[in-house]
Amino acid sequence: MTAQHSFPKLVLGPFDWRDGESELDGVLSPADLAACVFATWSPKIGDPTVMGWATVASYLVVSMFAALVSFRITGRQRIFWLTLSALLLALAINKQLDLQSAMTAAGRCIAKAQGWYGERQSVQIKFIFSIIATSVLASLLLSWAMRRELVDIWLALIGLAFLLAFIAIRAAGFHHFDQFIGHEIGSIRMNWVIEIGGIAMIAANALYMLVRRSKNDLLAEFR
Numbered sequence: 001m002t003a004q005h006s007f008p009k010l011v012l013g014p015f016d017w018r019d020g021e022s023e024l025d026g027v028l029s030p031a032d033l034a035a036c037v038f039a040t041w042s043p044k045i046g047d048p049t050v051m052g053w054a055t056v057a058s059y060l061v062v063s064m065f066a067a068l069v070s071f072r073i074t075g076r077q078r079i080f081w082l083t084l085s086a087l088l089l090a091l092a093i094n095k096q097l098d099l100q101s102a103m104t105a106a107g108r109c110i111a112k113a114q115g116w117y118g119e120r121q122s123v124q125i126k127f128i129f130s131i132i133a134t135s136v137l138a139s140l141l142l143s144w145a146m147r148r149e150l151v152d153i154w155l156a157l158i159g160l161a162f163l164l165a166f167i168a169i170r171a172a173g174f175h176h177f178d179q180f181i182g183h184e185i186g187s188i189r190m191n192w193v194i195e196i197g198g199i200a201m202i203a204a205n206a207l208y209m210l211v212r213r214s215k216n217d218l219l220a221e222f223r
Contacts, residue, residue, distance in 0.1 A: 036109035059092035065206035159201025
């Protein structure tokens, strides 16, 4: 194959890959996929802006709130809040490692290897709808499993669904969605509204639980 540009040619097992629009020939092995991904992505600070670090701080603070709630309650709610705390900590780390970009790069490599990179938009749309459907289904199942506690955690569930759907759809690398979340209204970007909004819902729910628990403990002391 003759190179059409100056990008270096990488020989990865059964196929040749170029950092451009050319397609791969053959099936990707795990080693080939890793090599292809790391050729265009590397761990680095994903969002070094003030707002990026503020979002990381928000994840960490709300993760701490969720952990505090889990320490003060029992039963299934304790498991829910402890799991939520761990998940928010993982999302804080992901925010700056930008792991969803690695997923996007992996998808691009697979698309080129299988020859459907040119038709990737239809696949991305199907992926986005499947993510939305999965998020809704998971929320409904979790709501049913915790129906007795739902009155106490419904806002956190909505916030969690927002965050997971947002991150998964971003990983799809759909151009129109990237344009939407990059749109600014009065210097406020839509991705800030969605991501911080989801975090704020969880924070509000956790603070409500902490305040209510503190009031109950205080009343118990005076009985």
